[in-house]
Amino acid sequence: MAFQLPRRGLAQILALIVILLIDRMVSSQFFDLRLQDGRLFGSLIDVFNRGAPVALLALGMVLVIATRGIDLSVGAVMAISGAIAASLADSHAWPVAVAVALGAGLLCGLWNGFLVAVLGIQPIVATLILMVAGRGVAQLITEGRIVTFTSPDLAWFGTGSALGIPAPVLIVAGTLLVTGLVVRGSALGLLIEAAGGNARASELSGVGIRLMIVAVYVWCSLCAALAGVIAAADIMGADANNAGLWLELDAILAVVIGGTSLFGGRFSLILAVCGALIIQAMNTGILLSGYPPEFNLVVKAAVVLVVLLLQSPRLSGLVANFRKARA
């Protein structure tokens, strides 16, 4: 049951298909695939490949948002883990570099979880701290420079492939699988939805909320750290200033497009990934169309607005009243 597609996901999947079709109208080779050096290439593959970091962020973010929280620090965590991985890549074996980068993500998650669950700080403020400080930490690690590396092992995470499929896509699929198994294979999913829906009632039912909240922030930061490794591997270097910059907002947007309310409760992992793909499909389409990339931001904003309006209870109330008045 881990990957049972909810009926309510139809809108998101249709939206993705529509945007892909629009992309096809913009660029006639959009769906063309070709195999080169044992790896698939093409605009469609690009959407999945480029969308991988945000999809990873969304996979962690969706759990945080389901508990009625939010994590603004994921972009900064990406910068930290990317900086660590790039700094260690040439001096250590790649498993060491990746493990230390993920370990840093784990610490970041524990910090966020501690602030939110133990100290009771509002999530938006608590994670804002690391959002600001984390980028500074990343710059300290790279000593303010752009650190580059040559290790092909680590570079595989960004540009490699297996069975013709790009490594980032495989990593996202794997993370989705693991997250799905952990969350839906255990009782965690139900308890997260319960705690997000009504924390007081859940606590009075004996749900241990505190540990669960720490766990989701840890998972979110781990996903972010993994995304940071991919981003660094992709360019074979770490730019602490720009790695993951503003991606927390894309991740939140992906989750919201995926139908998870910022008020917590019901969530869907697959639809969060779908949301990330929708965002990337828009990005790619605008790039292919030849419009300036700045245009992208305006389109994204318009999509956020539409999605939020569709979720707004007041708007649906107004629409209902309007229909009643006309009837």
Added chain:
Amino acid sequence: MQQAVEGRQPLLEVRGLSKSFGILRALDQVDFTLHAGEIHALLGENGAGKSTLIKVITGVLSRDAGTIRLDGGEIEPRSVKEALAEGIATVYQEVNLLPNLSVAQNLYLGRQPTRFGIVRDGEMQRRATALLAGYDLHIDVGAQLGHYSVAIQHVVAIARAVDLSARVLILDEPTASLDRHEVDMLFRTMRALAARGIGILFVTHFLDQVYDISDRITVLRNGRLIGERMTASLPRLELIQMMLGRELSETTGERVAHDRSASTPCATFTNYGKRGSIAPFDLDLRHGEVVGLAGLLGSGRTETARLVFGADRADSGKAAVEGKPVRLHSPRDAVRHGFGYCPEERKTDGIIAELTVRENIVLALQAKRGITRPLSRREQDEIAARFVKLLDIRPPDPERPIGLLSGGNQQKVLLARWLATEPRLLVLDEPTRGIDVGAHAEIIRLIRELCDRGLALLVISSELDEIVAYSDRVVVLRDRAHVGTLQDDGIDVSSILAAIAADGSVPAAAEA
């Protein structure tokens, strides 16, 4: 009755006031009369309509029918501001002032004395000092309001309200968070104001205070006026009967006798208490026995339940389950020891509206088993189907979000949530509140059945006839303390009322 006694014209006269929220009649043809210079207590249990009445008088809510006259002239305030302009001021339990501003600034906020548009601080402070001196309050008016005690803040709020030319002063539970000394200070202020001809409407849950200060009492119940009496001529027992419903005394008797000798202790609480919440109590809950908690609103019933369930942490005493000492620091601890708790506030503390009936039912069991031992979907379906059938939950669709069910059915789902954990002790806080009559009887039947199966039950209810009907033992609470226990044949509505009303002289416990 009283009109003949009072020759003068009433200050505030409410006649035939009605207000409905949807199908719920919050106020039904309510009359209320306040004379100048009197302190008038407005009493009633939860949902009696006190707040609605106050909100209509102060323009927060509109009314459906009825008139409000002030000094004989009809008024129709549409906002608190308009009510204030007419001379009706309200001071709420939570003081509505700005703790970060000075006392003087609070007193003159929005009407500071100015010269050429500049606030004259010195003048303001002089006036404020003089104003508060009139209340026998000599404090530094330049200091932040937040530095002072809640009682002083209340007096400042009252002074501000009265200075805004109020003739009617409404005090909504002003004493809830005050200690004895502070209450005295507030009462002195109230008496002084009444002596100046201001009419004071006073809402409280503390009956001692009602008898201390009020001249007259109006009792509401279920949105209806039950009666208006002079305090001096209304015995406490009769007042409580008015508040809780006097028809109760007629519907007693259908109790089922229990053989308590067979019951073994399930949970024992010794000297258990929490400062500021409930005085230490001894409570002994046995298998197959229903213990009822009776008392007025605010007497410490819910506080007792929350301590027993670990929702609040006790700061004194010991707890034991099946004879072994235990620690109850959180609901998780309590659930692990086989306790369950259906809270009074079903919507905010009970249901998870968005989740389905099935998910709501399995929640506590799943929490008890832990994250790593998930109930399979088949097990969940089986549990949900069993309880939907057993408790006759309607509509019988386990996949419907619980928020769409009626109150009674939501309550049944919450019962199912705990029954699924096979608890040894179930705490039910107002299990029949807001539930229609049919479901009401069913839930009482369920309580009895559960008890027959060996469950220990602790039940809170404001409905005394209900408590009488199912309890084997009734613990009576007053002023946040357990004050007596009634047992077996000693349980009837009048004994409970007597125990609630007792001010020390009446025997509190009637052992069988």
